[in-house]
Amino acid sequence: MHSDAWKDKCGVFGVYAPGEDVARITFYGIYALQHRGQESAGIASGDGQTLHVRTGMGLVSQVFEEHDLGHLPGHVAIGHTRYSTTGSSRSENAQPVHVEGTNGELALGHNGNLLNADVLRADLEDSGTDFETSTDTEIAARLLASAPGSSWLERASNTMKVLSGAYCFVAVTPDSLIAMRDPYGVRPLSIGRLNGKGWVVASETCALDHLGAKFVREVEPGEAVVIDGDGLHAEQALEKRRDALCVFEYIYFARPDSVIRGKLLQPTRANMGRELAREAPVDADIVIGVPDSATAAAIGYANESGIPYTEGLVKNRYVGRTFIKPDQRLREQGVRLKFNPLRQVIEGKRLIVVDDSIVRGTTTPKVVEMLRNAGAASVHMRVCAPPIVHPCHFGIDMATQWELIASRQEIEDIRQHIGADSLAYLSLDGLMRAVEQPRESFCTACFTGEYPMPVQLQMDKLVFERPGRGKARKVPVTAAADSETDSG
Numbered sequence: 173m174h175s176d177a178w179k180d181k182c183g184v185f186g187v188y189a190p191g192e193d194v195a196r197i198t199f200y201g202i203y204a205l206q207h208r209g210q211e212s213a214g215i216a217s218g219d220g221q222t223l224h225v226r227t228g229m230g231l232v233s234q235v236f237e238e239h240d241l242g243h244l245p246g247h248v249a250i251g252h253t254r255y256s257t258t259g260s261s262r263s264e265n266a267q268p269v270h271v272e273g274t275n276g277e278l279a280l281g282h283n284g285n286l287l288n289a290d291v292l293r294a295d296l297e298d299s300g301t302d303f304e305t306s307t308d309t310e311i312a313a314r315l316l317a318s319a320p321g322s323s324w325l326e327r328a329s330n331t332m333k334v335l336s337g338a339y340c341f342v343a344v345t346p347d348s349l350i351a352m353r354d355p356y357g358v359r360p361l362s363i364g365r366l367n368g369k370g371w372v373v374a375s376e377t378c379a380l381d382h383l384g385a386k387f388v389r390e391v392e393p394g395e396a397v398v399i400d401g402d403g404l405h406a407e408q409a410l411e412k413r414r415d416a417l418c419v420f421e422y423i424y425f426a427r428p429d430s431v432i433r434g435k436l437l438q439p440t441r442a443n444m445g446r447e448l449a450r451e452a453p454v455d456a457d458i459v460i461g462v463p464d465s466a467t468a469a470a471i472g473y474a475n476e477s478g479i480p481y482t483e484g485l486v487k488n489r490y491v492g493r494t495f496i497k498p499d500q501r502l503r504e505q506g507v508r509l510k511f512n513p514l515r516q517v518i519e520g521k522r523l524i525v526v527d528d529s530i531v532r533g534t535t536t537p538k539v540v541e542m543l544r545n546a547g548a549a550s551v552h553m554r555v556c557a558p559p560i561v562h563p564c565h566f567g568i569d570m571a572t573q574w575e576l577i578a579s580r581q582e583i584e585d586i587r588q589h590i591g592a593d594s595l596a597y598l599s600l601d602g603l604m605r606a607v608e609q610p611r612e613s614f615c616t617a618c619f620t621g622e623y624p625m626p627v628q629l630q631m632d633k634l635v636f637e638r639p640g641r642g643k644a645r646k647v648p649v650t651a652a653a654d655s656e657t658d659s660g
Contacts, residue, residue, distance in 0.1 A: 182267075182283040182567070183208035183253040184361070185379055186342040188349040188399040189370025195244035197383060201372065202251035203232045204379040207427060208283070209253035212266035216279035218346040219246035223277050227266035248399075250344045252281035268344070269310045273317025275327060276345060280313035283359050283375055284339035284567040287627055292334065312341060316350075324348050328396035329409035336625070338418075338566035340391070342373055349373065349399040352409070356416035356624050357393030358566045358615055360432050363404075364388055371399045376430040387431070415613040416624035418566065422607050423557050424465050424528045433609070438468050443606035444556040444598060445472025445526060452596030453477060454552045456522040460484030462539065463511075469556040470526035477524075484518045484525075484543070485511045507538040519547030525592075526554045533577035536590045544591070553592040558600045558619040559583070565627040566615065 183205025187197050198215050213235040214227030224244050228235035232253060252267040268279035286292070289308035296314060297303070303310055312335065319327035328343075328350050338358035343350040351373045353361050364372045364385035372385045380387055391397055394410035418425070421432060428438040448469065459481045461470025474481030488510055502509065523543060530536050530553075540551050559578035573579050577586055587595035600619055604611045617623040 182255055182281070183375045183379075184250070184281045184283045184340055184342045184373075185252070185375070186248075186250040186344065186349045186351060186373040186399075187366065187370065188248045189366050189372075190247040190401075192247070192366070192370055193241075194246060194249040195241040197366075197372075198244075198249040198251040199232065199236055199241060200382060201374060201379045202253050204382045204427075205253050205375055206232055208375060208425070209255040212254045212263070213252065214254075214266050214268050214281070215244055215249060215251045216268040216270060216344050217244040217246040217249035218344050218348075220347050222346055223270060223279055223344065225268065225270045225279055227263070227268070229263050229266065246346075248344055248347065248349050250279060250281055250342045250349070252342075265305050265307050267307075267309055268342075269305060269307065269313045271310065271313045271317050273314060273319075275317055275319065275324075278313065278317050278343050278345045278350075280309060280316065280341055280343040282307075282309040282312060282339060282341055283361075284354065285337050285565060286311065286335055286339060287337035287565065287625070288335070289337075308337075312339070313343070316341075316343060323398070324350055324400075325396060325398045325405050325407050328352055328398065329407050332394070332396060332409040340375065347400060351391055351397040351399075353391045353393055353395055355394035355410040355413045356615070357412075358416050358418050358624075360417065360421055360426065360430075361391040362387060362389070363391060363397070371404060373397070373399075376426050377432075378427045378430045381429065390433075414624060416615040417613065418564075418568075419603065419607070419614040419616050420557075420568070420618070423603075428468055435608075440607055441468035441556070442472030442475070443608070444603065445469035445474075446476040447602040447606045448526070448554050448556050448596070448598045449473040449476035451599060451602050452554055454524060454554075454594055454596075456524045456550070456552055458482050458484065458518070458521050459524045459526065460518070462525065462527040463487040464489075465528045466526045466556065469528065473524065473526050473554060473556075479524065482517055484514055484523065485539075486514065487511055507535055507542060511539065511542065513542055513546035515546045518543060520549055521547075522550045522552070523548045524552045524554055526556060528555070529557045529560060530555055530577060530586065530590070531560055532575050533586060533589055540591045550593040551591075552594045553587075553590060553596075555595075555597045556603075557598055558603060559586075559597050560618045562618050562621040564618050565623065 185201035187194050212229050213232045216225040268281040270279045286308040292311050316331045319331045321327035339354045340359045340361040341352040362377050364380035364387050366372050366385045393412045396409040397406045459474040459479050461467040471481050561579040563573050615624050
């Protein structure tokens with residue numbers, strides 16, 4: 173996955189642990205989820221009386237220093253790492269979003285995308301609500317902060333009844349931790365036990381592992397969870413719809429050491445490479461992966477094909493982890509800033525290059541050219557996912573349909589565009605064999621165009637930043653596998 177790839181997901185984390193340094197726990201929790209968002213980061217904590225919030229642009233390690241944690245006291249906290257999906261990447265859109273309502277103050281972080289955000293925001297503005305950000309996250313936060321109900325569990329359930337889309341929310345009040353997951357379960361969310369008495373909630377189990385927390389279970393699709401001084405309380409707020417976990421969590425998004433639906437992702441990705449080797453064999457000397465996301469699949473391809481695996485590209489893992497921008501000469505180096513080929517390894521060799529996807533097709537040609545310039549005799553691209561031909565509307569800022577190269581060109585045209593000697597993608601059936609789960613338990617809309625819920629044909633991530641945007645209007649929706657929406 174390269175610079176032409178979609179910007180994915182966000183990372184959400186929450187902890188309820190009286191007597192523990194929850195700010196420090198949250199820092200390391202979102203540090204473990206850094207791969208899920210690198211534009212901004214934030215932490216909000218509750219001390220029983222009020223909330224304390226710190227957010228900023230950049231990586232977790234850039235936003236927080238030791239003294240910041242001292243300004244985040246309390247026994248409950250949430251954290252967030254962001255990629256922008258609704259609302260641009262700027263400081264006022266960093267999360268958690270802090271609001272006040274008739275139920276008091278709360279802060280909320282979001283992973284996903286609300287499909288009815290424009291309508292909900294228009295209703296809130298008509299009732300006199302002033303917004304401080306251009307995100308759908310603030311919409312959900314303000315709804316929850318003033319939701320009807322005598323308890324936070326009831327308020328969370330009532331809030332979910334008016335939302336449509338893909339979402340995992342974590343929210344914090346001065347004394348409670350709240351988690352909510354949409355009824356399709358598009359994004360993952362797990363619950364863990366900390367030291368036998370505290371609780372943690374996180375987008376991925378890898379965050380639990382780093383903190384020594386014991387995995388308990390996943391938050392069920394359509395479930396609202398509240399953790400407070402009386403323990404964990406859960407309610408099935410919405411009827412669970414068809415399972416629609418984003419299959420790209422398995423292919424690329426989640427860390428390989430995370431467990432989703434009881435499956436460790438590293439061997440699952442190796443299975444994708446094995447299936448790809450069976451479907452698209454080619455005579456070659458070595459197999460390499462585009463690091464780091466395709467490494468496991470490349471190893472699987474090598475094991476199945478009997479062709480040796482070796483590292484052929486070294487990734488500079490610190491590119492993008494600084495605020496210092498490259499000058500024009502360095503920008504022209506482009507992909508060379510991120511990858512460096514091992515010339516003595518690949519010179520004169522016929523290469524099989526395994527990657528997880530080709531999205532816009534802007535970076536892959538540069539990788540192929542780099543390998544040829546390093547002396548590769550031939551370059552055979554193998555992609556461990558089907559062609560991406562439809563945009564995502566569920567929290568992935570990837571591209572419009574026109575920008576997706578596979579929506580405009582046939583595979584042979586793409587091969588010529590990227591300059592490879594051959595190109596093959598894993599079939600959807602092969603992908604399902606690799607994940608060892610039925611196709612209907614995933615959202616595969618980016619491959620098939622079959623969305624699990626009705627979606628707008630065109631969605632604008634900057635819709636709330638457009639001058640004079642006016643009232644919400646009805647928009648066309650695509651056909652969907654489920655004819656109902658989640659709206660109440």
